[in-house]
Amino acid sequence: MERVEETVGVWPANGLPATLAERTRRVYDLVAAVYPVSSMLFHSRAHRCSVDVSGFRDGMRVLEVATGSGEMFRRLVRANGKGTTIGVDLSPNMAALTQRAARRKFPRARAHCQAVDARQMPFRSESFDAVFCCYLLELLAAEDIVATLQEFHRVLRGNGRLSLVLIGQNRAAFNAIYRLAGKLAPEFWGRQVEQRVPELMERISFRILQDRTVRQIFYPSRVLVARK
Ligand SMILES: C[S@@+](CC[C@H](N)C(=O)[O-])C[C@H]1O[C@@H](n2cnc3c(N)ncnc32)[C@H](O)[C@@H]1O
Known part of the structure; x- marks a missing residue:
């Protein structure tokens, strides 16, 4: 049988360079201070849906990646008052902003965010009940998507849940604009992968439990919840 890493060799890259993590880190470091506006305008509805359908309960050990x-991190910390919420982001400025704002809003919460690369995370295997990850996979080279999904699988406990949010590919006009944006600044926009990721998740032994589409203004998102 074909190895899962080999199956992504045929994915269209839309001009995305194979190794672009360093450029991605720099560009997200630069935009960290203004990024909240974009997240609130285009992502907040999908964030809410992702928490609602995730099966998440207060008291869990939760990881948010990217x-x-x-x-989304503050949404999770607020809902997880009895649990522990860990966040990671490749960009040190994003991680620091997240950490500062969570500390200020929830000073007594067990919550911590640090700069970590999702492709190789410094956490023990089977140490989280739930992993959340919104709008990251678009930014990763195909083989890094596999590595990252495998990391999610590794750090989740048996029956743990992965909640993913991807940029939707169900609107032709939006897809055309996204393709152009991705060509102009691949390190910031990446390329859409929503239609290919579910099959990959299943090959990595995730079982998809929930599959929703959400729209905010003109921006489409797909929310997936899967069990390890
Ligand atoms: C499109 S933003 C999404 C942010 C947030 N999840 C949201 O829903 O608004 C992508 C984020 O992924 C982070 N990122 C990119 N590559 C990463 C990697 N390899 N590991 C961890 N985070 C990464 C970027 O720094 C950026 O903050």
Whole structure:
């Protein structure tokens, strides 16, 4: 049988360079201070849906990967008052912003955010009940998507849930604009991968439990929840 890493070799890259993590880190470091506006305008509805359908309960040990400026992270910390919430982001400025805002709003919460690369995370295997990750996979090279999904699988406990939010590919006009944006600034926009990721998740032994589409203004998102 074909190895899962080999299956992504045929994915269209839309001009995305194979190794672009360093450029991505720099560009997200630069935009960290203004990023909350974009997250609130285009992502907040999908964030809410992702928490609602995730099966998440207060008291869990939760990991959010690619927190950005921390809007979803604060949502998780607020809902997880009895638990522990850990966040990571490749950009040190994003991670610091997330950490500062969560500390200020929830000073007594067990919550911590640090700069970490999702492709290789410094956490023990099977140490989280739930992993959340919104709008990251678009930014990763195909083989890094596999590595990252495998990391999610590794750090989740048996029956733990992965909640993913991806940029939707169900609107032709939006897809055309996104393709152009991705060509102009691939390190910031990446390329859409929503239609290919579910199959990959299943190959990595995730079982998809929920599959929703959400729209905010003109911006489409797909929310997936899967069990390890
Ligand atoms: C499009 S933003 C999404 C932010 C947030 N999740 C949201 O929903 O608004 C993508 C984020 O992924 C982070 N990122 C990119 N590559 C990463 C990696 N390899 N590991 C961890 N975070 C990464 C970027 O720094 C950025 O903050």
